Amino acid sequence: xxxxxxxxxxxxxxxxxxxxxxxxxxxxxxxxxxxxxxxxxxxxxxxxxxxxxxxxxxxxxxxxxxxxxxxxxxxxxxxxxxxxxxxxxxxxxxxxxxxxxxxxxxxxxxxxxxxxxxxxxxxxxxxxxxxxxxxxxxxxxxx
Amino acid sequence: xxxxxxxxxxxxxxxxxxxxxxxxxxxxxxxxxxxxxxxxxxxxxxxxxxxxxxxxxxxxxxxxxxxxxxxxxxxxxxxxxxxxxxxxxxxxxxxxxxxxxxxxxxxxxxxxxxxxxxxxxxxxxxxxxxxxxxxxxxxxxxxxxxxxxxxxxxxxxxxxxxxxxxxxxxxxxxxxxxxxxxxxxxxxxxxxxxxxxxxxxxxxxxxxxxxxxxxxxxxxxxxxxxxxxxxxxxxxxxxxxxxxxxxxxxxxxxxxxxxxxxxxxxxxxxxxxxxxxxxxxxxxxxxxxxxxxxxxxxxxxxxxxxxxxxxxxxxxxxxxxxxxxxxxxxxxxxxxxxxxxxxxxxxxxxxxxxxxxxxxxxxxxxxxxxxx
Numbered sequence: 001x002x003x004x005x006x007x008x009x010x011x012x013x014x015x016x017x018x019x020x021x022x023x024x025x026x027x028x029x030x031x032x033x034x035x036x037x038x039x040x041x042x043x044x045x046x047x048x049x050x051x052x053x054x055x056x057x058x059x060x061x062x063x064x065x066x067x068x069x070x071x072x073x074x075x076x077x078x079x080x081x082x083x084x085x086x087x088x089x090x091x092x093x094x095x096x097x098x099x100x101x102x103x104x105x106x107x108x109x110x111x112x113x114x115x116x117x118x119x120x121x122x123x124x125x126x127x128x129x130x131x132x133x134x135x136x137x138x139x140x141x142x143x
Numbered sequence: 144x145x146x147x148x149x150x151x152x153x154x155x156x157x158x159x160x161x162x163x164x165x166x167x168x169x170x171x172x173x174x175x176x177x178x179x180x181x182x183x184x185x186x187x188x189x190x191x192x193x194x195x196x197x198x199x200x201x202x203x204x205x206x207x208x209x210x211x212x213x214x215x216x217x218x219x220x221x222x223x224x225x226x227x228x229x230x231x232x233x234x235x236x237x238x239x240x241x242x243x244x245x246x247x248x249x250x251x252x253x254x255x256x257x258x259x260x261x262x263x264x265x266x267x268x269x270x271x272x273x274x275x276x277x278x279x280x281x282x283x284x285x286x287x288x289x290x291x292x293x294x295x296x297x298x299x300x301x302x303x304x305x306x307x308x309x310x311x312x313x314x315x316x317x318x319x320x321x322x323x324x325x326x327x328x329x330x331x332x333x334x335x336x337x338x339x340x341x342x343x344x345x346x347x348x349x350x351x352x353x354x355x356x357x358x359x360x361x362x363x364x365x366x367x368x369x370x371x372x373x374x375x376x377x378x379x380x381x382x383x384x385x386x387x388x389x390x391x392x393x394x395x396x397x398x399x400x401x402x403x404x405x406x407x408x409x410x411x412x413x414x415x416x417x418x419x420x421x422x423x424x425x426x427x428x429x430x431x432x433x434x435x436x437x438x439x440x441x442x443x444x445x446x447x448x449x450x451x452x453x454x455x456x457x458x459x460x461x462x463x464x465x466x467x468x469x470x471x472x473x474x475x476x477x478x479x480x481x482x483x484x485x486x487x488x489x490x491x492x493x494x495x496x497x498x499x500x501x502x503x504x505x506x507x508x509x510x511x512x513x514x515x
Contacts, residue, residue, distance in 0.1 A: 008325040009206050010256070012318065013223040016202075017230055017249070019314035020176075024234030026306030027180050030296040032239050032285055036246045039277070040230055043253050046269075054260045059473065059480045062262050063488075066481070069265075069272055070492040074499035076277045080284050081507035087288040093239075094296035113183045115298055 010051035017044030031083050031093045035076075042072050165205060165322050166315055171198035173311035179235040180303040195231060199224060219259060226252040237297045239285050247278045264474045327416050330366040333359065334412045341405035346398040349405070360388045363408075367415060380411040 017040055024037030046065045053061025083093070090097045099108045171194045178191035203220060229248035236242045250273040257266040300306070336359070340352040353359045367380050387404050390396045396404070481489055 006325070008321060009219065009223075010260070011321055012202075012206060013226065013256070015314055015317040015321070016227050017253075019310045019317075020227070020230040020234055022313060023176055023307050023310035026309060027300040027303050028234060029299055029301055030239050030242075032281060032288075033234070033242050036233060036242055036281065039273070040233060040246065040249055043249060043273075046265075047253055047256060050257055050260050050262050050265060053262070059477050062265055062473075062477055063480055063485050065262075065265055066268065066477075067485075067488060067492055069268055070496065073272055073277065074495050076280065077499050077503040078506070080280055081503040083284060084287065084507050092294065092296060093288055094294065096295070096301070111183075111295065111299060115183050115295070116185070 007051055007055045011048055014044040014047035014051070017041070017047065029095050031086065031095055034095065035079050035083070039072060039076070042068055161326070161328060162319060162322060165318055168198040168202040168205065169311055169315040169318060171195075171201065172314075173307050176231065176234065176311070177304055177307045179231075180300040180307065181235070181237045181298055182300055182303060183298050191235075199227060215259060218255070222252045222255040222259070226256070239297065240282065243278055243281045243285060246281075247274045250274045250278070261473060264477055329362070330412070330416050333363055333366060334409055334416065337363075337405050337412065338409045341402050341409060343402075344398070346394060346401060349398065349401055350394065357388065357392065360384060360391070363412070367412075376411065376414050380408070380415055383408050383411060 021037045021039075021041035021044065024040070025034050028034050028037065046068050049061040049065045049068070051061075053059060053065075086098070087093060096109065096111075102108065175191045175195035175198060178187045178194070203224065206220075226249050229245040229252065232245040233242050233249060236245065250269060254266040254269050254274075257263075257269065336353065340349045343349045343352055363384055364381070367377050367384070383404065387401075387408060390401075394401075
């Protein structure tokens with residue numbers, strides 16, 4: 001029986017990370033979480049490439065992964081700048097606020113269910129004043 | 144009749160039961176993610192967490208049936224369980240700060256998996272760039288774009304059922320393809336038939352067992368093509384298979400000779416089956432450079448992993464005790480590869496980073512309103 005973890009297992013883990021990233025990118029509406037999901041898809045692909053590098057006993061997969069990291073860094077910089085721009089325009093990170101970018105034949109979507117009311121925060125405890133409040137006034141200095 | 148080689152790569156469908164068993168954790172994961180995606184009415188955390196736990200346990204059991212208790216195996220399962228759990232948390236948590244932190248956890252456990260696969264430089268680079276720079280920048284942007292209270296962006300999902308269906312149908316398709324490619328079930332069944340036939344007393348019974356036609360041998364030929372990593376073993380197996388096939392129709396061997404040939408075939412087949420998708424290349428691997436005599440001394444994995452990408456290396460570096468210098472001494476070789484084979488790509492990557500820096504500053508810089 002084989003003793004070491006096989007190529008197959010690493011490919012399965014990479015596929016699961018990729019699929020979870022796909023679901024996150026499609027379902028979430030926060031721009032930042034969508035972007036994190038895309039980065040997680042890249043992690044799954046890198047895992048595949050490194051596994052193949054070891055399976056094939058050469059460094060081509062590792063070199064490729066290094067370029068993926070480079071491109072991901074560029075992508076993160078540009079995307080964060082864009083997200084900041086979009087936030088300044090709409091004061092929100094919700095991606096559905098940019099529905100005017102849709103195709104002309106597609107109907108816009110509306111949210112029917114109201115959001116739950118925000119949780120009521122307990123007021124912070126206030127200390128009862130202790131002692132006498134000193135007289136506020138010009139302090140005389142004797143120099 | 145031998146099939147053309149492209150057809151040999153595509154396996155015929157395996158027995159359906161294990162394929163269905165493979166789809167159970169995928170369906171459980173779909174249910175879990177669907178139940179846990181944020182929505183304004185509130186999610187069902189109990190059922191979602193239950194099905195997520197069952198999906199992960201079942202997937203681990205399906206993967207780990209052939210595993211053993213070695214350190215590398217235990218580390219692999221721990222790290223991949225952490226990575227998958229943190230990935231699920233990333234897409235289901237409502238607070239984007241927590242999502243960014245669980246993304247950092249995904250990156251860290253993936254780095255552990257990189258280290259298990261003899262990629263120490265990639266581990267360090269990924270930790271520094273992803274977990275160090277990118278996650279911190281994300282957190283910074285989240286703080287800048289602070290949203291007070293509940294918001295549409297975090298409390299709602301876009302089409303939760305359709306998107307989780309899309310993702311998990313993709314996952315199921317990939318897993319089925321991997322299962323069909325790396326499953327040894329059909330090969331095991333064929334080898335078990337060969338083994339059972341080798342126990343039969345007379346030639347008649349052997350021929351009844353394996354069928355008088357050549358179907359059995361054709362199936363074995365197809366299966367043997369999968370073991371790309373061990374061409375020597377495949378060649379030995381093919382040779383004894385061809386010898387057996389030539390004397391099968393019409394039968395020219397007596398029962399004893401047939402039995403010993405089948406036994407030899409079984410042992411060589413088991414050797415091939417054990418090298419299916421194995422990450423450690425066998426001693427007789429053709430990937431070794433011609434200068435190294437692998438019959439003299441056993442070679443560690445470091446010898447394999449430190450190879451240059453497309454040129455054979457010379458003797459492995461060893462310390463005074465004769466051990467390899469590092470468990471996976473391939474950082475220097477990765478650097479040499481990058482600055483010789485991939486020099487143009489490295490230069491292009493540097494240019495891309497520069498352009499991205501300029502672009503990010505140009506996009507995000509605050510300008511006076513009149514200049515927009």
